Amino acid sequence: MKLFKQKQSSRKGQKRNIAFSPYMLALCLLSCAATRSYAQQSRLEGVVRHAGNGQPLQAVSIREATNKGSASTDASGRFVLPVEGNKVRISLSAIGYTSKDTVVNVGNQPIIFLLKADDMLVEEVVVVGYGQMKKTSVTGAIAQISGDELKTAPTANLSSMLQGRLPGLVTRQTSGQPGSDGASLMVRGYNTLGNNSPLIIVDGIEREFPQINPDEVESISVLKDASAAIYGVRGANGVILVTTKRGKLQKPTLTYNGSYAMNTNTAFPEFLNGAEYAYYYNKAQELDGIAEASRRFSPDEINRIANGDPEGVFANTNWFDMLFKSSAPTVTNNLTLNGGSDRYRYFVSAGAFNQDGLIDRTSYDRYNARVNFDADILDNLKLSLNVAYRDDVRKEPGLSAGLGNSYASIFAQAMMSYPFLPAYNADGVPIGSLNPGNGNQNPLAARDFSGENSSRSNRFQSNLSLEYEVPGVSGLRLKVNGAFDKGYTMRKSTLLPYYLDVYNNSTRQYSMAWARHANSGIASLNQWFTDSWQKTIQPSISYANKFGEHSVNALFLYEYMRTDNSSLSGGRRGYPITDIMDLNFGEEVIDNLVKGGHGMFSRAGYSFRFNYDYADKYLLEVLGRYDGSPMLPAHTRWDIFPAVSAGWRISKESFFQDVDFVNDLKIRGSIGKLGNDRIGDYQFLRTMTLGANPVVMIGNNGGKPLNITTVPNQNIRWETTTTYNGGVEATLWNGLLGMEADVFYRVTKDILQGQSGLNPPSFGGYFPSFINSGIVDSRGFELVLSHRNTIGDFNLNVRGNVSFARSKVIETTEDANVPDYLRRTGRPIGLKYGFVSDGFFQSQEEIDNSALFGPTRPGEIKLKDLNGDGRITFDQDWTVIGRGDLPEMMFGLNLGGSYKGLDFNAFFQGAALSDVALSGLYTSSGVYDNTFYTMPFYQDGNSPKYLLENAWTPENTNAAYPRLSTQSAQSGGKFSSFWIKDGAYLRLKTAQIGYTLPASWSTRANIQRIRCYVSGSNLITWSNLDYLDPEMPSVNQGYYPQQRVFEFGLSLTF
Structure with missing residues (x-):
């Protein structure tokens, strides 16, 4: 069912209007009001609740015993089942609850049904490294959130959805640009002086995740302490585990989720209009001691700016009002199919996300598809298959609309353009502001005529696994998981020249001139292509069994991963016809853009985990990884990263049974060693590049030199992080209050840092090399409090979390000339x-x-x-x-x-x-x-009002901001x-x-x-x-x- 339609029209084929279809909405509303008659039928209405706490149960399947009709409960636990006769036998079933068969009399009032939880099925499960565990058995610091909890956020980026949701996950979102609105992620703050990004694992494989369709996500877990040691050298900065949804044992269920959203800016400063600019500029010159006759604007000019200029020289322009649309639409459509039987289960998803930016010609479109399939081929042989595809397209003007430090960006031009000038002259030509040292500016022209930056990425991901239960040995399983991922990205950047009617401050006259970065009227095209693939193989053996009060669980896994990356770029300038911007049509090659490369690397490691618990009270976990890194020389490449954790469920002790209000109380602790090898490639090898200019003649040809770019360091080794964590978990008054608290300390040594001057000039100069030098430590705490309650038909849940992490440089190598x-x-x-x-x-x-x-x-x-x-x-x-x-x-x-x-x-x-x-x-x-x-008036441009409206003057000495001035220092x-x-x-x-x-x-x-x-x-x-x-x-x-x-x-x- 297609509820939304996307219509594309434009100025120059770029502007889009994304609209909600009123016809499909009317059809949906009519379908809601439509009635269906059942000959000789009655209607059984009911509510299904949890037998323990009375909360309504969603997605409970209700069937007649004759299997003639079926229904399922909604979010409030309600259902309506068409039945024949006044007395029927029905069955109720739901995952995690004991099924129930009963005979009921059909009446006019809804019937309340109670289902008991099956403790073996309903207990919360936490995703951990290469597996999952009951939450009550977890001894590490692991935070988890379900995908359904995240979907209350109207955004397409998973990283920004996680802000504030998980304790210990530090996030910061610095942009709202379509397709670039993700948040940076860190686990417990800084861990090193280099790369602090956590490892991302999606369905057991290292992958990127921000642009996964949120409707596909089952859960997200964060490994914050020694539990990440099972990933060895990649786990020092924490690990984020994303698990996608799988099929369930239920009848086929088709779900459509669609939305229409409007976007506006959050906080953004208001800038001066033309009349305000002229007034405050003259006021600043007055305070700078400039005589009235020499000030920039005469009284007549100020009047023409404020009240209209019949000559058309001046105007009262608000560039940001003209640059930003009042709102921009976002349309989301997702369709999922979920179901299965005793032998097979499937989850199928398809989605589209289309977002326009508040600046014309900025947009982001994403299309996702996924099939997750599970089958019991034999009684002891299971197959799982995951296939996912994503296509996304980002567009913006040739001069970027995003953040940055380029004075050519649209935002910079909007701030530097004079608000006392019109946007266009009488002939529709954009007016230009000539800023000293920054060229000719007009943000609207930069938006509309500067060309286009676009990128298109395709990602294909696949997993195939087989799991075999060994006959005759209860709990012994052999499994092999293989993955193949392929990605392709094409970026295309066109930069087009355009004329502006430029205003001259000195002569007060206009003249036609090229806009800044117009390359004297020469159009240019740059293109980049990247192609990559990744192969992963994970054979493993696991064992899980229970001997009386003793439970053991063990895993041994080998992982091998290989990636291959290729890149190619080229550029040309000089396009007589800018409607056909392809490399073949350019007149001149841009030499420094013609380049290509190919790289590949592989890594391998052996992961292990052993869990033991006695009587569900005393918990022990030993895990780790023997890991190898392609970033290090052979003699330091391999190392072991072990960890151990333990827990004590005090609430299970006999002496604690009289404490009725405590349902569960557990204390836990962990210690482990983790590694990090995130540096540039080949730091232990001597690398060279070809010089630009010939230094010797070979016959009639000039020979270019080979320049040393990296001096090898054969002694570099891992960064190592030792982490300590202590925690307590409690559930009180049957879930009315939940609490989880952690304290941690970690220290990272042998930090990999670049340093110059390791080699004498006789070797060839002072070239940069990576060395192990420095120590960083961090410490902090996390606290989670939750409350759940049901009062009649009212259900309430409250969950709050707070986390603190502070990192400090204990030791680092600093150049001798750095002042104290x-x-x-x-x-x-x-x-x-x-x-x-x-x-x-x-x-x-x-x-x-x-x-x-x-x-x-x-x-x-x-x-x-x-x-x-x-x-x-x-x-x-x-x-x-x-x-x-x-x-x-x-x-x-x-x-x-x-x-x-x-x-x-x-x-x-x-x-x-x-x-x-x-x-x-x-x-x-x-x-x-x-x-x-x-x-004020930075670069002779515009200023935010807050700097001037409450600036210091002799009459306003109790001001919020310094004196008005047109001078810089x-x-x-x-x-x-x-x-x-x-x-x-x-x-x-x-x-x-x-x-x-x-x-x-x-x-x-x-x-x-x-x-x-x-x-x-x-x-x-x-x-x-x-x-x-x-x-x-x-x-x-x-x-x-x-x-x-x-x-x-x-x-x-x-």
Whole structure:
């Protein structure tokens, strides 16, 4: 059933309108109201509840004994079953519950049925490395969330869905651009000075995961402590395990999920319009001592800007209002089929996600398909097959619409373009602003005429496994799992020249000129192709058995993985006809873009795990991996990474049985060694590249030199992380209160770092090499509290989590010329450095009696003389002024509930103990804090209003911001703590209200379940940054804001 349609029209074939189909919506509503008559039939209405806590049970199958009719329960546990006669025998069954057969009399009132939980089936299962375990038996620090819990977030990116959901997972989303709106992920913060990304495992294989269709996800687990040692050298930064859905023992169930959403910007500063720009610029020049006659704008020009210019020279333009659309649509369609019998089970999914950006010509489209199939070929032989395919396409203008530090980006041009100029002249030609040193600007022209950046990626993934239960040896299994993945990406970047009617500040006249980066009217094309494949084989043997009170579980697995990557790129310039932009039609080859490469590597390892428990009370786990890495030389390539953990379920002890309110209480601890080899390829080999210019003549040809790019280090070895964890888990008052707490400490040694100067000049120079040097430690805690309750038809669940992690550099090799005030040793990672601000100078007398760094005027930032020597100097007064960008504390609170057919969910997410530097990149270099967010009229461009509306003036000395000025170097041109803002925030990340129609309505339309909902994302943000997003990236030229999303959705189950 296709509920949405996508219509494509455009200006130049680029702009799209994605629309919800009113015809299909009307058809759906009519089907909901349609009735179906049953000759000689009655209707049995009922509600199925949990026999223990009274909560409604969803997806319970109800059948007549004669098998003439069937139904299933909705989210409120309700069902309607067409039956014949007034007395029938029915059967009720659900996974995890004991089936029930009963005879009932059909009446006018719904009948309540109670199902008892089968403790052997319903107990929560946690996915662990290469397997799964009962949660009560887990002794490691593992956090898990189900895929259904994530689907309350109206986004397509799994990484951003995880924000605040799992304790110990540190996330930060810095962009809202379509297709680039994922969050960075770390487990328990920084673990090393290099790559801190966790290992991602999807269905047992190392893969990427952000663009997996959320409807395909069964669960996501995070291994945070020594439990990750089973992945050896890849587990030091934590492991994220993604498990996709599989078929169930049930009749075929077809489910459609569709939604239509509108996106708007979250926090983004408001910039000056033309009249405001002229007023404040003249005011700043007045404070700078410039005579009125010499100021930039005359009274007549200010009037023409504000009230209309009959000559068309000036205008009152808001570039960001013209650049951003008020909203942009996102359409999601997903279809799943789930079912199976005693012998086979299947899960089939297909989905489409189509998102337009708030800036025209930006979009992201993704199409997913998956088939997961399980079959019992023989009584002791099982087959599992996974096949998945993904195709995604990203588009943006030739000059990027995304974040970055390029002054050519659309955002930078919007900030640098003069708001007192019109956007277009009378002939429709874009007007250009000539900024000193930055060329001719017009963000609308850059959006519409600069060309296009596009990329298309295809990913094919497959798994095939066979599991054989050895006859005669109970619990012994042999398994082999193989995977083949293939990926292809093509990127195409066209950069087209275009003219602007450029305004000259000096002459107040316009003249036609090329826009910046127009290459003097020469169009260019760059293309990149990458092709990759990965093969993985995992044969294993496992044993699980129980001997009286003793239970054992063992696994031994060998893993071999090989990857192969190829790349090719080329470029041409000079296209007489820009409607045909292919490499064949360019007139001149761009030499430095003609390149290609091929690389392959393989890794192997032996993983093992042994679990023992006695009487379900005393738990022991020993696991690890003997691992090899292609990144290291032969004599250091192999090492073993062991771990051990233990647990004690105190609630199982006889002396604890009288404590009635405690249902479960477990303490656990772990210790283990993990590894990391994430450095560049071939660091233990001497690598060379071909030089650009000939250095010797061979006949009539010039011979190019081979340049050494890497000096080999034959002694590099693993980074090693030793991790310690202690935790406690408790369930009280039959689930009314749940608690899980962890404390941890980990230390990483032999950190792999680049260093110069290892080899003397006689060897060929001071070339960079990787060495093992440095120690980093981190420590912290995590706490989860939950509450579940049922009062009549009202169900409530609350879950909150908070985590804290702080990392510190204990030892590192730093160059001898690094001054003490910039050294990292002994300090947390990511600190910001600068001078300490002490308010504003209020008078010339105060300036004359203060320590200064350079020429200073009243209203500028006053810097503290920390050592009291009467001078402001780097070596004595430069210090730590801010924390890192990465929050040390993350927290989340989920509130959910239901009443009959109504359900609601609200999720709050936040972070603390981080700082945002409005100075962008300049937080450790000591240069002046020149950015659009800190200096009025930066680069002669526009300014956010907050910098000027409450700026210091002689009449407003109690101001929030420094003096107005058109001159660049305030406070001696040095960065200070004034521009450091607390990055703490709290968001209403998602909220959703849904309604499931009564089963008596939906079954009349031959639909088992109909649910509609409205939801939103990033609805409210509380932070100290009133005009900026607290997760903004450290850039100087603008960024694509996060999106506020309003969504309407519909779910149909057949």
